[in-house]
Amino acid sequence: MNLSGNFQPRIKIQSRNLNLWYGDHQALKQIDIDIHQNKITALIGPSGCGKSTFLRCINRMNDLIDHTCVEGQMVIDGKNIYDADVDEVAVRKRVGMVFQHPNPFPKSIYENLIYAPLKHRQVKKGNDCDELVETSLKKAGLWNEVKDKLHTPGTSLSGGQQQRLCIARAIAVKPDVILMDEPTSALDPISTKKIEALMMELKESYTLVVVTHNMQQARRTADFTAYFHLGELVEFNTTEQLFTQPQETLTSDYISGRFG
Amino acid sequence: MSANPFFDPSLPKRHRSARRFKRFTAASIIMTLAFLFFFLFDMVRTAAPAVWQAYVKVDVTYNEQTLRFTRKAVDKKYSKIVSRAWLRTLPKQVDTEPALMNTTVALWVLADDQVDQYMKGHHHKLKPKEVTTVENMKENGDIELRFNAVFFSQGDSKIPENAGIQAALIGSVLTLIVTMMIAFPIGVMTAVYLEEFAKDNRLTRFIEVNINNLAAVPSILFGLLGLSVFINLFSMPRSSPLVGGMTLALMTLPIIIVSARAALRSVPVSIRQAGYGLGLTKLQIVQDHVLPLALPGILTGSIIGLAQAMGETAPLIIIGMIAFIPDSPESIIEAATVLPAQIYTWAGMPERAYVEKTAAGIIVILLILVALNATAIYLRKKYELKW
Ligand SMILES: Nc1ncnc2c1ncn2[C@@H]1O[C@H](COP(=O)(O)OP(=O)(O)OP(=O)(O)O)[C@@H](O)[C@H]1O
Ligand SMILES: [Mg+2]
Numbered sequence: 001m002n003l004s005g006n007f008q009p010r011i012k013i014q015s016r017n018l019n020l021w022y023g024d025h026q027a028l029k030q031i032d033i034d035i036h037q038n039k040i041t042a043l044i045g046p047s048g049c050g051k052s053t054f055l056r057c058i059n060r061m062n063d064l065i066d067h068t069c070v071e072g073q074m075v076i077d078g079k080n081i082y083d084a085d086v087d088e089v090a091v092r093k094r095v096g097m098v099f100q101h102p103n104p105f106p107k108s109i110y111e112n113l114i115y116a117p118l119k120h121r122q123v124k125k126g127n128d129c130d131e132l133v134e135t136s137l138k139k140a141g142l143w144n145e146v147k148d149k150l151h152t153p154g155t156s157l158s159g160g161q162q163q164r165l166c167i168a169r170a171i172a173v174k175p176d177v178i179l180m181d182e183p184t185s186a187l188d189p190i191s192t193k194k195i196e197a198l199m200m201e202l203k204e205s206y207t208l209v210v211v212t213h214n215m216q217q218a219r220r221t222a223d224f225t226a227y228f229h230l231g232e233l234v235e236f237n238t239t240e241q242l243f244t245q246p247q248e249t250l251t252s253d254y255i256s257g258r259f260g
Numbered sequence: 261m262s263a264n265p266f267f268d269p270s271l272p273k274r275h276r277s278a279r280r281f282k283r284f285t286a287a288s289i290i291m292t293l294a295f296l297f298f299f300l301f302d303m304v305r306t307a308a309p310a311v312w313q314a315y316v317k318v319d320v321t322y323n324e325q326t327l328r329f330t331r332k333a334v335d336k337k338y339s340k341i342v343s344r345a346w347l348r349t350l351p352k353q354v355d356t357e358p359a360l361m362n363t364t365v366a367l368w369v370l371a372d373d374q375v376d377q378y379m380k381g382h383h384h385k386l387k388p389k390e391v392t393t394v395e396n397m398k399e400n401g402d403i404e405l406r407f408n409a410v411f412f413s414q415g416d417s418k419i420p421e422n423a424g425i426q427a428a429l430i431g432s433v434l435t436l437i438v439t440m441m442i443a444f445p446i447g448v449m450t451a452v453y454l455e456e457f458a459k460d461n462r463l464t465r466f467i468e469v470n471i472n473n474l475a476a477v478p479s480i481l482f483g484l485l486g487l488s489v490f491i492n493l494f495s496m497p498r499s500s501p502l503v504g505g506m507t508l509a510l511m512t513l514p515i516i517i518v519s520a521r522a523a524l525r526s527v528p529v530s531i532r533q534a535g536y537g538l539g540l541t542k543l544q545i546v547q548d549h550v551l552p553l554a555l556p557g558i559l560t561g562s563i564i565g566l567a568q569a570m571g572e573t574a575p576l577i578i579i580g581m582i583a584f585i586p587d588s589p590e591s592i593i594e595a596a597t598v599l600p601a602q603i604y605t606w607a608g609m610p611e612r613a614y615v616e617k618t619a620a621g622i623i624v625i626l627l628i629l630v631a632l633n634a635t636a637i638y639l640r641k642k643y644e645l646k647w
Contacts, residue, residue: 059537061533061536061537064536066459066460089539089540089541090539091539092536092537092538092539093538093539094539096537096538096539097533097537098537099530099533099534099537101530103528103530103531103533103534104534105531105534105549106531106553115538115548116538116539116540119540119544120539166534169534169538170537170538173538173539
């Protein structure tokens with residue numbers, strides 16, 4: 001199949017016949033999905049169904065786990081990232097990631113933000129860095145809260161602030177795609193609201209893929225939603241369609257069970 | 261009174277046995293502390309006299325004859341009172357200060373060890389005549405106990421009043437420097453490889469098991485290895501801090517590896533994930549984020565390994581560092597001895613004066629160990645991070 005031939009400009013990421021094994025255990029089965037550019041795509045499904053695994057396939061974080069084997073294609077901007085001539089480190093620079101638990105480096109807020117851009121030679125020490133810190137923090141909606149304490153440890157912020165710092169840090173390396181694995185599940189409702197608002201803003205500039213257990217969150221924020229079950233993609237549709245008219249009984253059981 | 265709804269007939273008995281258990285545990289602590297205090301008290305008591313050393317004031321004559329037969333430099337009645345070791349330095353004194361030639365000067369000089377022991381009220385072998393002489397000098401104020409600088413400025417000697425710990429101290433420092441220069445980088449690199457880079461397969465597990473076994477190998481075997489490999493095969497100088505340090509490095513390596521791995525493992529995975537998520541390479545993550553966080557733990561482990569190496573004697577016997585070596589080494593390839601070896605040598609000497617030196621040597625080694633461990637604790641506390 002020649003994918004670059006029928007590549008559509010508004011589709012950012014396509015997975016084709018994607019299978020993944022952890023040792024003998026097959027965690028993903030024949031996943032085909034199209035992720036739209038500048039949209040939020042939510043991945044939902046019961047625990048252990050492979051949402052995080054699929055998310056990690058998009059920036060090849062699974063390569064770090066021993067005894068994993070990936071088959072099939074994950075095409076980003078027309079290039080299969082599992083091709084032999086693709087360096088996974090370069091992929092991760094373009095596809096940033098935010099984790100369930102905020103994980104700032106135990107360094108100052110400032111250093112948290114500039115470390116990776118410096119290493120990627122995107123900025124030079126000095127004014128460049130100051131600018132980058134300011135724009136990243138502003139995009140992450142954290143600037144006003146921390147502008148007077150840029151040199152205090154990132155770990156001294158509140159949980160919600162730390163998570164926004166992690167988002168700012170991901171933005172600072174100028175990725176195209178941002179992956180988020182349950183970004184608000186460790187946060188209080190107010191911090192969650194802030195992150196959700198932030199996600200809506202971020203989709204103007206980035207493509208977001210978000211794993212969530214919170215059905216309302218998916219409904220509130222996502223443009224598309226994918227429902228996973230036991231390693232299979234059961235249903236993928238616009239959020240509106242999936243929640244109001246689920247095509248599969250598995251999907252309707254899951255979403256009604258949650259609300260029921 | 262109404263019935264107590266919380267009454268449980270078995271409880272008093274259970275509480276009693278809990279209290280008994282608590283008393284047992286407390287008793288064992290007290291016993292441990294008692295042993296420790298007894299040991300320390302006895303050591304300090306024995307070592308205390310070594311702080312002082314007897315000095316006498318005598319007329320010393322410098323001329324052709326006395327330089328040849330140094331005993332003649334002092335009055336005959338003082339010949340057993342003044343230290344032989346000091347008299348032997350007469351020619352050297354004239355060499356550095358030629359004006360002394362053909363003069364007679366009243367000097368405070370080091371006393372013989374028997375006089376020293378007599379002054380400290382210990383057992384001595386002075387003849388009655390010499391005792392009288394000493395008593396006379398005492399009345400005239402020509403004899404006194406002074407701070408024992410010799411102990412810190414001299415190497416070992418067969419003349420007890422001239423024996424000091426300096427050579428062993430320098431030998432120990434040189435040996436430990438060699439040990440650390442080898443064991444620290446190799447140990448940390450090994451740990452980084454095993455923790456961060458190695459895939460979990462049969463080979464790595466085999467290496468792991470063997471490193472753990474290495475930590476349990478009796479230390480004397482490392483001495484044999486040092487002898488056969490470093491001295492016999494590579495012809496490195498025997499008794500030298502170089503060989504000693506390399507031998508002790510073999511012994512310290514597993515300790516450093518094991519503690520460094522534990523320290524690396526205690527760095528949260530989330531930090532590594534954060535790095536990977538930003539497109540950093542493994543080297544960048546390990547070098548700038550993981551190692552700095554693990555460093556206090558690595559240092560603590562290394563210092564403890566160092567302390568252990570410092571107290572080690574058995575492997576050094578085999579490579580010839582336990583011997584009578586009076587001179588301080590000036591480089592790592594000269595013959596040297598180390599602190600525990602010095603203590604061991606003194607403990608075997610017949611003269612009474614060596615008893616207090618042995619104890620003093622033990623105190624010195626204990627002080628260094630305490631200092632090392634305190635450094636380890638300080639580092640751990642200082643860099644401890646709260647997550
Ligand atoms: N590192 C791993 N090694 C082996 N098996 C794994 C690993 N990570 C996940 N799995 C397995 O793969 C399957 C999918 O896991 P995954 O973490 O993707 O689920 P998830 O949908 O994210 O679940 P949750 O909602 O609980 O986070 C599970 O059966 C899990 O046991
Ligand atoms: Mg998950």
